[in-house]
Amino acid sequence: MAALLASAPLLALVVRAFADEWRAPALVPQQLGLRGVQIAFSGSSAEAFGNSLLVAVATAMVALVLAWPAARVLGERRLRHPAPVFLLLAMPLLVPSYAVGTGLTEWFIRLGLDGTLPALVAGHLTFVLPYVVLVLLSGFGPRLTALEEVARVNGLSPFRRLLWVTLPAAAPTVGASALIGFLVSWSDYGTSLALGGGRPMLPVVLLPFVGADPQVAATLALLFLAPAVGVLAAATRAGRMPL
Amino acid sequence: MTGTRWRAGARWRAGARDAALLAPSLAALALLFGGAIIGAARVSLVPLGQGPTLEAWRDLFDDPLFADAVLFTVRTALLSTALAALVALGLALAVRRRGALVRILLALPVPVPHLLVATVAVVWLAPGGLADRALGGLPVTPVRDPAGMGIVLVYVYKEAPFLLLLVLAALGRGHQESDEAAAALGLTPFQRLRWVTWPTVRSPLVVGSIVVLAFALGAFEVPLAVGPSNPPTIAEYAREATQGDLVSGQSTAAAALLLSAVASIALAAIAVRAARDPQGG
């Protein structure tokens, strides 16, 4: 029941996307059509989709690499006073993204980096990295350490330990944190606009239609949700997500 | 003697190694985040084409609308977070032994951006929306409700599943074993809830709630779509400022956002303290 309540509202988006005319008091659309699709896929939407995908994948990857050692230290509780580190890590999440975008733009322009893909990745990293560390650390703990110890005693080289023991054991959390990282970057409007310098990004193309043109907005929203729902479903199907 | 010294040395080395492992993340964040904050502070203090001035900050504190905005923002954010945490906890207890399908359906709102959730809320709940059409009238009108009911509703729908995921991750096999052991020892369900389950979920719930609270304090998408025209939230107030006077508006907006950031960080510090160990005991 609750599960239905959580998922059903989103179905309205599908109907809205293919309804050329749907005004009150009609419960079903007065007219179905493809106007939304035609408009949503004209202009720079395809390029925006590509840019956003590239930036989101790159951001999630970089975040995973940077977060891995930190998550190990925190996950294995090796620190005597973890609270300050946590607060430091979480700080970007506590600040409106709009403020970060405004604050970073000027530096990136000065460095001549604005509008480049690396600049967008770096900007998104500000929000993605904390999420990735926070999710990733739950994959490390005494159980994994014990497994690795067994492998070490049995003479596995560090590389093989990582490949055969650590990665498989941590896979679910790695998957989950990569997903979260991808999503946070994928849907970020503030920094994409501020640092993109006019480069088309999906949220930037979508936002003007929200409100102004519900049908086009719903169509772009479906495009927006596709990779997210796809990855979520695939990951859960593989039974590897801590869902 | 030498043993102690050796251990101290080892501990120091371990500490240094841990610090080195933390360094990449913390350095990246310090650079990006620190840069952003310094940049925003500069914008608030040095309007375009002028010397340093506190004018933007003075304007902010003189504006009765900003005081309204702060009160309203804090109220809706606290209410949203508390309700989302309660719902998440209830759902977690209800579905912890359910299969994957139920969990996927429940998790569906997590990957959906806030803006889209707010849009969907308008499609369903606005006057003239689907619920209105189906029921032939709405008993309550959450969208644009002057008390901010719409904002709270959207945040609960969006954030409760996020907290649920964190809580369910904590309620893994380890917890199940302890819970069964406690049952075998004859503890009542309530006692098990109080002494076994609560300590397990407290920390992820607190950490997650901080993130939710901070987001609700700083975001403008949801209030823009379903919040009342008055009062605005702090982030909306900042956005409106940039739409007014081009130069001074940018400074006022930066000041408002910085203030909300400081408030969030202070709240988080208090919460982390209250939770003692943020990773759970």
Place this chain on the structure above:
Amino acid sequence: MSLRFLASVTAVTLVGVALAACGGGDSDVGTGRAAGKPTAAGFAPTLAAARGQTVRWWMYGGDDKVNAYVDDTVAPAARKLGVRVERVPVVDTADAVQRVVAERRAGKTSNGSVDLIWINGENFAGGKKAGLWLKSWAKGLPNSRYLDPKDPTIRTDFQVPVEGQESPWQRAAFVFAHDSDRVRTPPRDLDGLLAFAREHPGRVTYPAPPDFTGSAFVRQVVAAKGEDAAFAYLRELRSVSYRRGETYPKSEAELSRLFGDGQVDFAMSYDPAFVNSGVRKGQFPRTARPFSLADGSLQNTSFVTIPANAAHREGAQVIADLLLTPRLQAAKADPDSIGNPTVLDLDRLAGRRGLFAETEDSKYLLSDYGRTLAELPANRVEDLEKRWTLEVLRQSP
């Protein structure tokens, strides 16, 4: 890479051929002897420098017909001149201006990422005051000969002298909409609107300033009644407004949705063709009709401006000139396109006036907006928005 290179080579060749072929007469842009005016000859170096440039035009991105006009009509015409147009959609023009401000703050005085902005009013005035725009370029556009330089809505923008820092593009008039099935005869004037609201409590509202449309409605009342009387009027209207004035729609789009779903009886917009596009989008019933009030309609012009640090200022000028060609202005006036009245002075068009004769009457467009109310000075806009928030919105009912 190679494809793009090939395309630009082709474009340049084509332009060469076209230039050689026409030499005068009917080309879109005054390319030399055609007009016999110094401005046209003076424009040749700009045209030459513009070739191969990509102009990033930052503009409001939520109107599919405006987007389609730029992508399908302006861009192909520009391609013939060797200029590519890249539309950067924004939610609010202020976002584009903030970008220029950020570049100025960072000391980026050339090679900026904004080449052209669709703009007017406060945004233009603020940027002009801060010295953000390229100076006196618009007077040199060959097609500016079709404009009436004495027309106050061309010479000034919200009473701020344009001084060649922006070039006109669109005309706007403040219009209302009613559903002829539900409300047979719409209110005659503002007092009629108040009387209607008293008779039908909860059926009238307007977007809350600082939304562009809501702010324009407030100015419409101020222009018609004077400031103090206007605020008394708005406070009175509040008590019989939609949801007793406790809350207002936040945007024109939201008001349009409420109107389309039958929650309120009137919609309004500064886009004179908004009923046309509302019906096309399926958002308004086919029985929706535009109307204006006898007190008069606010009218203004929107422009395109070029930031002083734009990377492709020549290309941007070529586009601005292209937007003023009679053919493109006529295409824009077509109700099937944007349906927006031209900024050109029809008396100066001579032979090309016929282009505009084809624009037939549409029941979704007004042929006459009634008495013109001039826009208020740009610097009063923000004060009025503030006063509205404090005296109308925040006042307890």
